Amino acid sequence: MPAKDIYHDAVKTALIKDGWTITQDPLSLRIGKKDLFIDLGAEKLLAAEKGLDKIAVEVKSFVGPSEIRDLENALGQFVLYENALSLIEPDRTLYLAIREAVYLDLFEAEIGKMLLERNIIKLVSFNPEQEVITRWIP
Amino acid sequence: MPAKDIYHDAVKTALIKDGWTITQDPLSLRIGKKDLFIDLGAEKLLAAEKGLDKIAVEVKSFVGPSEIRDLENALGQFVLYENALSLIEPDRTLYLAIREAVYLDLFEAEIGKMLLERNIIKLVSFNPEQEVITRWIP
Numbered sequence: 001m002p003a004k005d006i007y008h009d010a011v012k013t014a015l016i017k018d019g020w021t022i023t024q025d026p027l028s029l030r031i032g033k034k035d036l037f038i039d040l041g042a043e044k045l046l047a048a049e050k051g052l053d054k055i056a057v058e059v060k061s062f063v064g065p066s067e068i069r070d071l072e073n074a075l076g077q078f079v080l081y082e083n084a085l086s087l088i089e090p091d092r093t094l095y096l097a098i099r100e101a102v103y104l105d106l107f108e109a110e111i112g113k114m115l116l117e118r119n120i121i122k123l124v125s126f127n128p129e130q131e132v133i134t135r136w137i138p
Numbered sequence: 139m140p141a142k143d144i145y146h147d148a149v150k151t152a153l154i155k156d157g158w159t160i161t162q163d164p165l166s167l168r169i170g171k172k173d174l175f176i177d178l179g180a181e182k183l184l185a186a187e188k189g190l191d192k193i194a195v196e197v198k199s200f201v202g203p204s205e206i207r208d209l210e211n212a213l214g215q216f217v218l219y220e221n222a223l224s225l226i227e228p229d230r231t232l233y234l235a236i237r238e239a240v241y242l243d244l245f246e247a248e249i250g251k252m253l254l255e256r257n258i259i260k261l262v263s264f265n266p267e268q269e270v271i272t273r274w275i276p
Contacts, residue, residue, distance in 0.1 A: 075213075109171065111222070
């Protein structure tokens with residue numbers, strides 16, 4: 001299993017505060033002979049008739065020397081995991097968890113807006129000091 | 139600009155042998171304030187009525203300790219560059235260039251087949267010793 005991201009526990013705490021139950025840490029997926037590990041699986045009970053909302057969350061710190069390289073790496077994991085999830089557990093939605101500061105820097109800039117407008121990526125942002133979710137972009 | 143991949147020149151030679159003219163090395167794209175660099179741009183004249191075929195090629199060596207991590211990184215670059223290209227130069231097609239051995243190992247396995255069947259990625263494979271193209275998967 002890969003090493004945990006430095007913000008793994010902050011995101012876990014933030015999700016719990018947001019009403020989610022952590023069900024997998026990590027969530028493992030097997031495609032053929034290859035194993036993939038997504039950081040967290042979580043569930044939340046919706047209004048009675050709507051059932052259970054299930055998500056998978058991959059946490060990325062974006063603390064490398066190049067934010068474009070960090071973005072590429074996060075995007076590659078997201079696309080690979082999303083495709084794998086859609087085969088194995090199509091009712092679970094994948095989110096990339098990033099700090100609110102990264103959201104403002106990259107995803108309010110043209111390059112990130114392009115990815116959001118084209119529905120390439122889904123985001124949840126968090127405040128790492130307060131350990132709270134700041135926004136969901138499904 | 140990022141460092142060249144170790145197989146950059148082998149792919150360039152293989153493309154030239156395959157009838158392509160290298161037009162950019164690298165091909166740069168600007169999205170807002172961020173610069174992206176794709177390894178190569180190339181063109182080939184088609185049969186008279188069909189005009190010019192234009193491609194961009196990103197070369198990935200896949201020599202890291204984890205082939206899944208290498209795949210994620212390549213995939214992230216591919217998806218980011220393909221989206222950027224489609225905004226700026228929509229008639230140019232992006233390919234990921236990988237060694238034939240990597241094609242056989244990853245893209246004939248379930249995880250790679252999944253990405254090809256879903257049209258997430260386009261590949262060109264090459265033989266690094268002979269410096270020739272071995273297949274195109276558009």
